[in-house]
Amino acid sequence: MASIQTSLRVLVIEDETASRLAIVRALRESQHTAFEAADGVAGLEIAKTEPLDAVVLDLMLPRMDGIRLLTELRRTSRVPVIVVSARRTEDDRVEALDLGADDYLTKPFTVRELLARLRAVVRRTEADTASAITLGDIVIDFSAKTVCRNATRIPLTATEFEMLTALARHRGEVVPRDVLERAIRQDGSAHVSNVVDVIILRLRRKLGRELIATRRGQGFIIELQDGRG
Numbered sequence: 502m503a504s505i506q507t508s509l510r511v512l513v514i515e516d517e518t519a520s521r522l523a524i525v526r527a528l529r530e531s532q533h534t535a536f537e538a539a540d541g542v543a544g545l546e547i548a549k550t551e552p553l554d555a556v557v558l559d560l561m562l563p564r565m566d567g568i569r570l571l572t573e574l575r576r577t578s579r580v581p582v583i584v585v586s587a588r589r590t591e592d593d594r595v596e597a598l599d600l601g602a603d604d605y606l607t608k609p610f611t612v613r614e615l616l617a618r619l620r621a622v623v624r625r626t627e628a629d630t631a632s633a634i635t636l637g638d639i640v641i642d643f644s645a646k647t648v649c650r651n652a653t654r655i656p657l658t659a660t661e662f663e664m665l666t667a668l669a670r671h672r673g674e675v676v677p678r679d680v681l682e683r684a685i686r687q688d689g690s691a692h693v694s695n696v697v698d699v700i701i702l703r704l705r706r707k708l709g710r711e712l713i714a715t716r717r718g719q720g721f722i723i724e725l726q727d728g729r730g
């Protein structure tokens with residue numbers, strides 16, 4: 502398969518040697534530049550000194566665990582981080598995501614899946630810095646916080662806009678329900694159990710039924726558009 506992806510600079514922080522080497526080898530075979538660290542202190546040092554496109558971070562690490570490393574890193578850096586861990590509870594996933602991880606992969610995973618996730622977080626980060634996203638005939642302007650179709654403004658509530666933003670920035674990926682809930686729950690207040698469904702329904706009414714697809718049991722997705730966007 503031909504790749505138009507530019508070469509990425511990726512740091513792999515993982516103390517299990519076989520696993521780390523497998524990831525590093527796969528990255529290099531895909532023409533990426535791989536840096537590696539076998540403990541948290543060494544990993545944080547590299548993360549702070551090398552310009553990176555992404556970090557693959559194990560949670561259970563000697564010298565400094567992944568959660569603490571992520572907390573430290575986020576004080577100064579927005580580099581995309583994919584947490585990989587054998588810890589598979591929802592609490593672990595939510596904690597890592599709340600601390601600023603961009604994705605979470607439960608071990609065991611295939612290197613192929615990790616590479617796909619890496620491309621996705623890097624693409625998303627590029628979209629994060631974009632001031633607007635075009636989805637077919639809909640333009641979402643993040644700085645003006647407006648949504649237009651064919652240059653006609655479509656009024657959205659703040660909550661609707663936040664959820665649309667979360668879906669649009671992750672377009673081409675299924676966004677889990679809990680991620681959407683956190684995107685619209687700004688103050689930690691108790692949430693209504695079907696709030697996500699209610700807002701999805703309102704967005705479909707305003708923007709068209711076909712924009713947001715439901716993946717039952719997984720979440721919601723804005724499919725990548727052909728051609729543009």
Ligand code: CA
Pocket residue numbers: 515516517559560561562
């Ligand atoms: Ca480990």
